[in-house]
Amino acid sequence: MFSKILIANRGEIACRIIATARRLGVATVAVHSEADRRARHVALADEAVLIGPAPAAESYLCADKVIAAAKRSGAEAIHPGYGFLSENAAFAEAIEAAGLVFIGPPAEAIRAMGSKATSKALMDQAGVPLVPGYHGADQDPVGLARAAQEIGFPVLVKASAGGGGKGMRVVHDPADLGAAIEGAGREAKAAFGDDRLLIEKYLGRPRHVEVQVFADAHGNAVHLFERDCSLQRRHQKVIEEAPAPDLPDEVRQRMGAAAVAAARAIGYRGAGTVEFLCQDGGFFFIEMNTRLQVEHPVTEMITGLDLVEWQLRVAAGEPLPLAQEAITATGHAFEARLYAEDPGRDFLPAAGWISHLAFPPADPHTRIDSGVVEGDRVSVHYDPMLAKLIVWDRDRASALRRLKSALAATRLAGLETNLAFLNAVAGHPAFARGGIDTGFLDRERETLIPESGPADDTTLALATLYLLKERAVLARTRAAASTDPTSPWHDSGGWRLNDDNHTDFVFTDAHGRHPVVAHDRPRGHELELPSGRVQASAELEPDGTLLAEIDGLRRTVTVLRDGAELLVINAGRQHRLGLFDPAKADDDETAGGRLAAPMPGKVVKVLVGAGTEVSAGTPLIVLEAMKMEHTLIAPADGVVAALHYAVGEQVDEGVDLLAFEARPE
Incomplete structure (x- = not known):
C-alpha cells in the first residue's frame, strides 16, 4: 500500500478519496486553484499545493503542474478522481514517466475507450452488442449527414471523446442536423480537446443501465452488479439506483458477463463502468468510463465494499480482494445529485454564496458525499454539483422512503438548486413503480417543474409567524441588554391606542405583493390572509426550525433569512419571499429591449x-x-x-x- 497519494481533483470526490485514504493510514495531498484555497478538500487533506488560477485550464487541467506537485510533496501515486484529467491517456503516461503510479487503468485502455469509435469496434470484436451507428474517421459534415440518413432519424450526435452529456445532441429533423453537428463538435472541443463525432440510432424509450467492473494486474476481472441511471436531464444523471429495478435475471447475468468481457478485451486494470442502453429485452453497449463514476456509492451501499480502497490496492499491485462468487448484493440504494442550477430555466447552472447548508445526519442508512460547506462560494469555473445524498434499505420501497426523507431534511439557501426538483422526482408515482426510461424527465417536465405561482396562504402564514417570532426574540434580547427590561418600548405585540393590536406585512415575489395582517390573540395570532382568516401559533428554534400550528394543523418547517429575503422550506418545497419596503421607490423599469x-x-x-x-x-x-x-x-x-x-x-x-x-x- 502507498504511504502518500496526491488527489488531482476537487469537490466531493476529493473529500471521498481523502476519507478512505485516512482510514487506510495513507497520507493525502490536495491540489487546488486560487478559487479553492478554502475548499473543504483542502482543509481535509494532510497537505495542499496551489497549482494555478481559478480557470480549470490553468490549474486542474495542467498535467505538468499536478505531477510537479506530487513530486514536490513526496507522493508516490496520483488519484485522478473523475472529471478533469481522469480519462486522459497522456496524463497517465506522464505520471508513469515521472516514476509515479497512476491510480487508474493503463493508458492504452484509456485511449481505446476514450474514442467511442475505437471502443465500439473493439466491443464488436469482443461480441458485446452495439447500437446501430456510424463510428468512422470521416468527419466531414456531408459524410456525417449521409451516415445519419442511412441510419434513419432520429439520431444521436455525440462526441467521440469524453462523456457526461457534453457534445451530445438528439436530432429528429434532418434540417437540424447541421447545427447539431457544429454545436456538438464545438462543445466537445471545449470539454475534451477533441471535436470528433459519431452518429448513432436514437432509441425511443431505453433505460440506461451500467455495470461496475474491476480488474487487477494478475488477470482477474469481476463485476459488482449494475446501476440504473435512466433519470437524466440534458443527458446527465440526476438520480441513480442499484440494483436496476425490474431487470430480468437472465438479462442481468448476460449484461454482467458482457461488461467483464469488455474489460478483458482491452487489458483493463482498476475501476471502470460499462454503460448500456436497454430496450425490449435487449441491451447495447454505449461506452466504457475508464474511471470511478459519480454514482459509485450506490454500488458500495449494496455490496458493503469501498471501491476507492479497491482502487488503491489494485494500483499498488495487489490482487482483487474478492473473487466473483464472493461478491454479493443486499438491499437497495439510491443516490440523488444536488446541483447548483435552476430547473425552471432549463437547468441553467447557478453560482453564488451558500448562506445556509444543513444535511440529514449520517447513519448506516444515509450517507452524504459533499465538497461544500456553509459559507462557500460556488464558482462558475467548475461543475455545479454540490453534494450526493445516498440512502440504503432492505428493499426499493423502503430505500425510496429514506431518499424522500433525506431530501426533505436538506436545507440550502443562497443560490438556486435542484432540491425541490429532486423532491418532486422522488415523490412521482411512476418513479415509485420503477423501470422508467431516459425520456421520463423530459415527458414529465410540467409536473416535476410546475409553473411557479404566487405564494399560497400557507407559505404566507409561515413567513408571517417566523417574522413575528423573530421580532419577539429580538425584543427580549434587547430588553435583557437594556437598563430597563420592563420598559413598554420593548414590547413587540403590536399594541395601538384605541385600535386592535396588529402588525402589517407585505410580502413580494415574482407575481406581485401579498398583504398579511397579524392580530395578537391570547393563544397566538389571527392572520388575515388573501383568502381569509386563520388562527395560528408557533415556536421558533435557533436553527430556523418553525413549529407552527395553523387552524389546528401542526407542521414543522424551516424558514431561513437570505439577506433581505425569506426562504420558506415546507415538505421539501421552497418559496422565496421578499418584504415590501414602502420607504423605497418602486422600480418600474422592465427588461424590454x-x-x-x-x-x-x-x-x-x-x-x-x-x-x-x-x-x-x-x-x-x-x-x-x-x-x-x-x-x-x-x-x-x-x-x-x-x-x-x-x-x-x-x-x-x-x-x-x-x-x-x-x-x-
Missing part, C-alpha cells in the same frame, strides 16, 4: 450582427458556463439593435449582451 446573460460565462459564438432582423426563437448568442453551452434566443420578432460583447469575452450574470427592438404588433 435587453437580453441579459442568465449566468456568468464566456461568449463562444455570436450568431447575428447589429441590424439583423430575427423572428421569435432565433438563436442569437451561445454562452459557455460550467462546461456546458447555452443558447440565448430572440424573445420576439424584431431587430438586433446593437451587440455589446464579442466571441471570447467573459460576461457576468445579468449584463446586457445586446440591445433588442421588438417589432410592434
Whole structure:
C-alpha cells in the first residue's frame, strides 16, 4: 500500500478519496486553484499545493503542474478522481514517466475507450452488442449527414471523446442536423480537446443501465452488479439506483458477463463502468468510463465494499480482494445529485454564496458525499454539483422512503438548486413503480417543474409567524441588554391606542405583493390572509426550525433569512419571499429591449450582427458556463439593435449582451 497519494481533483470526490485514504493510514495531498484555497478538500487533506488560477485550464487541467506537485510533496501515486484529467491517456503516461503510479487503468485502455469509435469496434470484436451507428474517421459534415440518413432519424450526435452529456445532441429533423453537428463538435472541443463525432440510432424509450467492473494486474476481472441511471436531464444523471429495478435475471447475468468481457478485451486494470442502453429485452453497449463514476456509492451501499480502497490496492499491485462468487448484493440504494442550477430555466447552472447548508445526519442508512460547506462560494469555473445524498434499505420501497426523507431534511439557501426538483422526482408515482426510461424527465417536465405561482396562504402564514417570532426574540434580547427590561418600548405585540393590536406585512415575489395582517390573540395570532382568516401559533428554534400550528394543523418547517429575503422550506418545497419596503421607490423599469446573460460565462459564438432582423426563437448568442453551452434566443420578432460583447469575452450574470427592438404588433 502507498504511504502518500496526491488527489488531482476537487469537490466531493476529493473529500471521498481523502476519507478512505485516512482510514487506510495513507497520507493525502490536495491540489487546488486560487478559487479553492478554502475548499473543504483542502482543509481535509494532510497537505495542499496551489497549482494555478481559478480557470480549470490553468490549474486542474495542467498535467505538468499536478505531477510537479506530487513530486514536490513526496507522493508516490496520483488519484485522478473523475472529471478533469481522469480519462486522459497522456496524463497517465506522464505520471508513469515521472516514476509515479497512476491510480487508474493503463493508458492504452484509456485511449481505446476514450474514442467511442475505437471502443465500439473493439466491443464488436469482443461480441458485446452495439447500437446501430456510424463510428468512422470521416468527419466531414456531408459524410456525417449521409451516415445519419442511412441510419434513419432520429439520431444521436455525440462526441467521440469524453462523456457526461457534453457534445451530445438528439436530432429528429434532418434540417437540424447541421447545427447539431457544429454545436456538438464545438462543445466537445471545449470539454475534451477533441471535436470528433459519431452518429448513432436514437432509441425511443431505453433505460440506461451500467455495470461496475474491476480488474487487477494478475488477470482477474469481476463485476459488482449494475446501476440504473435512466433519470437524466440534458443527458446527465440526476438520480441513480442499484440494483436496476425490474431487470430480468437472465438479462442481468448476460449484461454482467458482457461488461467483464469488455474489460478483458482491452487489458483493463482498476475501476471502470460499462454503460448500456436497454430496450425490449435487449441491451447495447454505449461506452466504457475508464474511471470511478459519480454514482459509485450506490454500488458500495449494496455490496458493503469501498471501491476507492479497491482502487488503491489494485494500483499498488495487489490482487482483487474478492473473487466473483464472493461478491454479493443486499438491499437497495439510491443516490440523488444536488446541483447548483435552476430547473425552471432549463437547468441553467447557478453560482453564488451558500448562506445556509444543513444535511440529514449520517447513519448506516444515509450517507452524504459533499465538497461544500456553509459559507462557500460556488464558482462558475467548475461543475455545479454540490453534494450526493445516498440512502440504503432492505428493499426499493423502503430505500425510496429514506431518499424522500433525506431530501426533505436538506436545507440550502443562497443560490438556486435542484432540491425541490429532486423532491418532486422522488415523490412521482411512476418513479415509485420503477423501470422508467431516459425520456421520463423530459415527458414529465410540467409536473416535476410546475409553473411557479404566487405564494399560497400557507407559505404566507409561515413567513408571517417566523417574522413575528423573530421580532419577539429580538425584543427580549434587547430588553435583557437594556437598563430597563420592563420598559413598554420593548414590547413587540403590536399594541395601538384605541385600535386592535396588529402588525402589517407585505410580502413580494415574482407575481406581485401579498398583504398579511397579524392580530395578537391570547393563544397566538389571527392572520388575515388573501383568502381569509386563520388562527395560528408557533415556536421558533435557533436553527430556523418553525413549529407552527395553523387552524389546528401542526407542521414543522424551516424558514431561513437570505439577506433581505425569506426562504420558506415546507415538505421539501421552497418559496422565496421578499418584504415590501414602502420607504423605497418602486422600480418600474422592465427588461424590454435587453437580453441579459442568465449566468456568468464566456461568449463562444455570436450568431447575428447589429441590424439583423430575427423572428421569435432565433438563436442569437451561445454562452459557455460550467462546461456546458447555452443558447440565448430572440424573445420576439424584431431587430438586433446593437451587440455589446464579442466571441471570447467573459460576461457576468445579468449584463446586457445586446440591445433588442421588438417589432410592434
